[in-house]
Amino acid sequence: MQQAQSLRIYKFGGASVKDAAAIRNLSRIVRAYGGPGPLVVVVSAMGKTTNALEELYQLAHAGQDYAAPLARLGAFHQAVAADLALAADLLTDLLTQLEDRLATLLPADFDRQYDQVVSFGELLATRIVAGALQARWLDCRPLIRTDHTWREGRLDWPTTERLLRAALPAAVLAEGPVVTQGFVGGTASGATTTLGREGSDFTAAILAYCLGAGSVTIWKDVAGLLNADPKIFPDTVRYPEISYQETIEMAYYGASVIHPKTIKPLAVRGIPLLVKSFLEPDAEGTRIHDCRHGLLVPAFIRKTEQCLVSFESKELDFISEENLEVIFGALAQVRLKIRLMQNSAISFSVCTDFSAYRLQRLLELLRGQFTIHYNTGLELYTIKNYDAASIRRLTAGRELLLEQRTRQTFQFVCRGGAG
Numbered sequence: 368m369q370q371a372q373s374l375r376i377y378k379f380g381g382a383s384v385k386d387a388a389a390i391r392n393l394s395r396i397v398r399a400y401g402g403p404g405p406l407v408v409v410v411s412a413m414g415k416t417t418n419a420l421e422e423l424y425q426l427a428h429a430g431q432d433y434a435a436p437l438a439r440l441g442a443f444h445q446a447v448a449a450d451l452a453l454a455a456d457l458l459t460d461l462l463t464q465l466e467d468r469l470a471t472l473l474p475a476d477f478d479r480q481y482d483q484v485v486s487f488g489e490l491l492a493t494r495i496v497a498g499a500l501q502a503r504w505l506d507c508r509p510l511i512r513t514d515h516t517w518r519e520g521r522l523d524w525p526t527t528e529r530l531l532r533a534a535l536p537a538a539v540l541a542e543g544p545v546v547t548q549g550f551v552g553g554t555a556s557g558a559t560t561t562l563g564r565e566g567s568d569f570t571a572a573i574l575a576y577c578l579g580a581g582s583v584t585i586w587k588d589v590a591g592l593l594n595a596d597p598k599i600f601p602d603t604v605r606y607p608e609i610s611y612q613e614t615i616e617m618a619y620y621g622a623s624v625i626h627p628k629t630i631k632p633l634a635v636r637g638i639p640l641l642v643k644s645f646l647e648p649d650a651e652g653t654r655i656h657d658c659r660h661g662l663l664v665p666a667f668i669r670k671t672e673q674c675l676v677s678f679e680s681k682e683l684d685f686i687s688e689e690n691l692e693v694i695f696g697a698l699a700q701v702r703l704k705i706r707l708m709q710n711s712a713i714s715f716s717v718c719t720d721f722s723a724y725r726l727q728r729l730l731e732l733l734r735g736q737f738t739i740h741y742n743t744g745l746e747l748y749t750i751k752n753y754d755a756a757s758i759r760r761l762t763a764g765r766e767l768l769l770e771q772r773t774r775q776t777f778q779f780v781c782r783g784g785a786g
């Protein structure tokens with residue numbers, strides 16, 4: 368148990384492994400900060416590889432020619448491996464498996480096959496990183512056990528904990544760093560699943576929870592947890608420390624810094640999460656843990672590609688609990704997540720992430736019973752820990768289609784593209 372207490376989990380996202388130079392930097396960080404004691408390194412797909420695999424998969428699934436993008440993807444990974452002086456055949460088996468998968472796609476089962484294909488980004492990246500670190504490569508698909516919810520596998524925690532502990536006992540961890548994939552898991556029957564886009568953070572938390580780690584560090588291209596995305600808002604502020612609770616709420620509202628499912632398992636076992644910059648590894652970063660703090664500076668969160676759907680009962684009845692039950696049931700069935708909702712006497716509105724396919728299915732389910740209007744191309748802004756000045760700053764010049772305020776949070780929906 369003492370051994371397990373000092374286990375560290377490092378998670379490196381796509382930007383931190385985007386090319387050979389980035390992987391050399393990762394190696395320096397692991398050498399300089401990763402010890403003493405056991406270390407598990409969780410790695411995402413390189414750079415934008417997951418997007419490239421999604422596009423490749425869509426072509427293949429539609430029966431279109433995908434030879435050129437497949438060759439590009441293979442050549443890119445081979446070139447990085449060669450640049451790092453790794454064995455020439457390091458990736459051969461994985462690239463052959465990917466090719467076979469794409470060649471044998473079935474017309475149905477889009478989501479299931481998506482997982483079988485898109486998971487290769489992490490498999491390839493971890494082979495390369497394990498090679499560069501001369502560390503043990505671990506295929507986590509038989510260990511991170513999920514159900515059959517393709518593209519959003521739900522975790523079987525007790526089984527995963529048992530499998531991980533058996534695969535990585537203290538004696539194995541003591542032999543040196545282990546490198547494994549973020550984002551992927553597997554079902555009891557051996558099919559690959561994925562945990563949802565950007566799910567590698569969650570993998571790091573799963574490993575930490577199951578193996579009783581002492582800490583998790585997420586290495587990012589920003590200085591820590593900031594009060595806004597610096598690509599969208601100028602003058603951001605870093606939180607030196609912040610509670611699990613605050614972080615969960617920020618992730619829930621759509622702050623993209625940490626995958627929303629990451630925090631809970633860490634909070635349950637009291638494992639601190641450090642967010643640090645791989646560009647400035649000596650800088651302090653952010654410590655997310657069980658702490659109390661005074662009032663925090665307002666956090667600004669923007670979600671794009673939102674859609675506002677409103678339902679009116681056809682008989683102009685009031686929106687009743689029975690109506691809501693039907694609407695919620697349909698939203699859950701088509702897997703549209705509610706980001707904000709509001710009801711008035713005869714109508715009920717929800718803001719959700721836009722998906723043409725899911726929205727269409729929702730309309731099919733509910734058109735008979737409700738008159739439905741929707742608006743797409745919207746943005747949802749959330750200000751957490753708002754004050755009057757922060758609301759003025761964000762709402763100036765915008766037409767608000769829906770707004771809501773609680774004690775800590777101010778949210779509104781407006782048309783996109785206003786900058």
Ligand code: ASP
Pocket residue numbers: 380381411412417418488549550563564565566567568
């Ligand atoms: N590679 C996956 C993605 O881009 C998972 C991750 O990066 O966390 O969504």
Ligand code: MG
Pocket residue numbers: 380381382411412565
């Ligand atoms: Mg990523």
